[in-house]
Amino acid sequence: MAETSENPRLQVIQGDITRLAVDAIVNAANPTLLGGGGVDGAIHRAAGPELLAECRTLGGCPTGEARMTGAYRLPAKYVIHTVGPVWHGGDQGEAELLAACYRNSLALARRHEVRSIAFPAISCGVYGYPVDEAARIAVRETGRFLAAHDLPAQVLLVCFGAEVYRSYQEAYRETYRETYGEAHQGTTEGRETGRP
Ligand code: ADP
Numbered sequence: 001m002a003e004t005s006e007n008p009r010l011q012v013i014q015g016d017i018t019r020l021a022v023d024a025i026v027n028a029a030n031p032t033l034l035g036g037g038g039v040d041g042a043i044h045r046a047a048g049p050e051l052l053a054e055c056r057t058l059g060g061c062p063t064g065e066a067r068m069t070g071a072y073r074l075p076a077k078y079v080i081h082t083v084g085p086v087w088h089g090g091d092q093g094e095a096e097l098l099a100a101c102y103r104n105s106l107a108l109a110r111r112h113e114v115r116s117i118a119f120p121a122i123s124c125g126v127y128g129y130p131v132d133e134a135a136r137i138a139v140r141e142t143g144r145f146l147a148a149h150d151l152p153a154q155v156l157l158v159c160f161g162a163e164v165y166r167s168y169q170e171a172y173r174e175t176y177r178e179t180y181g182e183a184h185q186g187t188t189e190g191r192e193t194g195r196p
Contacts, residue, residue: 011154024071024116026117031062033061038126051070058081065100068080085129095133098129099140103145114152
């Protein structure tokens, strides 16, 4: 898998989230939590019917919030289901709701002492969020959370296609500078390459 890793705790990778042996994978679910297409369908297929059975007990999830379940036949330990906003043009609170998805998923993960977590590009499929903008929010919010907390230790932003991957790499480069700036340089042990 290709990857971008200027910050060892935050990586952009291209791949299939259902195959990752991280502590938690995030599902871009719909408010019913009863399954759908895209990454949601892939996660339910790979996890098996027990996942849907547990989701039925949760009574849905409002947009911007997150709920946790087991991961059953997936290599991950948990699935964190979050509901991204449907894109309606950008003036209906979409950016704040998408940011809340990342923050709430990370806070829930942290409460369960999740060390590694993988996110798909929430809202970037059927929900129609412009990928460049969604990528900036994903990188910014995860970067801020990592800067403020020790857990999760590792965040993967998983891009399914090459186009999404390119948007995320660009957002990573931009946001990395904004979020971490000079203060971050030299603060991380084990970095092999410094930025110019
Ligand atoms: P939403 O309804 O929130 O837009 P989708 O599942 O339609 O959610 O799409 C979200 C993103 O997940 C899209 O970029 C899509 O390409 C991606 N995706 C689909 N399947 C997978 C998978 N197996 N692993 C990672 N990402 C995936």
